Amino acid sequence: MITIAVLEDNLLLSDRMVSILRGWDQVYSVCAFASNQAFCAHASAETVDILLADLNVEDGSGVESIAYLSKAQPESMSIVISALSDSESIVSAISSGAVGYLHKDDSSFEIVASIKTALAGESPISPAIARKLVGRLHSSAAPEKPCGAPVERTGQQILTAREIEVLNLIAKGLSYSECAAVLAISEQTVPVHVRNIYRKLHAKNRSEAVYEARFLGVIT
Structure with a gap:
């Protein structure tokens, strides 16, 4: 309730x-x-x-x-x-x-x-x-750097491999139950991963998490 x-x-x-x-x-x-x-x-x-x-x-x-x-x-x-x-x-x-x-x-x-x-x-x-x-x-996205230029990705190693998998799936619009089915994990585990993702990326919701992860190069 x-x-x-x-x-x-x-x-x-x-x-x-x-x-x-x-x-x-x-x-x-x-x-x-x-x-x-x-x-x-x-x-x-x-x-x-x-x-x-x-x-x-x-x-x-x-x-x-x-x-x-x-x-x-x-x-x-x-x-x-x-x-x-x-x-x-x-x-x-x-x-x-x-x-x-x-x-x-x-x-x-x-x-x-x-x-x-x-x-x-x-x-x-x-x-x-x-x-x-x-x-x-799109309008606020940073311009691409020239090929071969160094890229700062301070958040590249913030997330675990599993958290990146979960983030990629929710970025595509999958529900928690669908993520669990795709990754063959417990449905109760997905929200735990999502909370950790939000905390590590300092995000308050899915949209912010996806935006921050893409900006940092964690996902594409």
């Missing part, structure tokens, strides 16, 4: 999401908040497994709540549900700890299905958001 928090200052939308979530038999409790201050006060005292956060709330950007929860409760997960689709907002949310980003105009996403995707170790992202993110990463 999981606990879910909804950060949304549009009362109609907030009530709709809460109603949907309360109908899911895997949910223990759902709480709704219209401001960062109210949510952070709640998260300082209560466990939050999943945060569904808008980025435009009463007292600023929902990124504040995402960052607070990521630090206060590292095992939690945040998913953005926002009308904002500019690359700065996307990167800011993901860098702060969001594992998914759904656009409010994306009629294809379902709240429960998106949470299940996150719980399976994948990242629920609307196609339009994914394109913006890829474009941002």
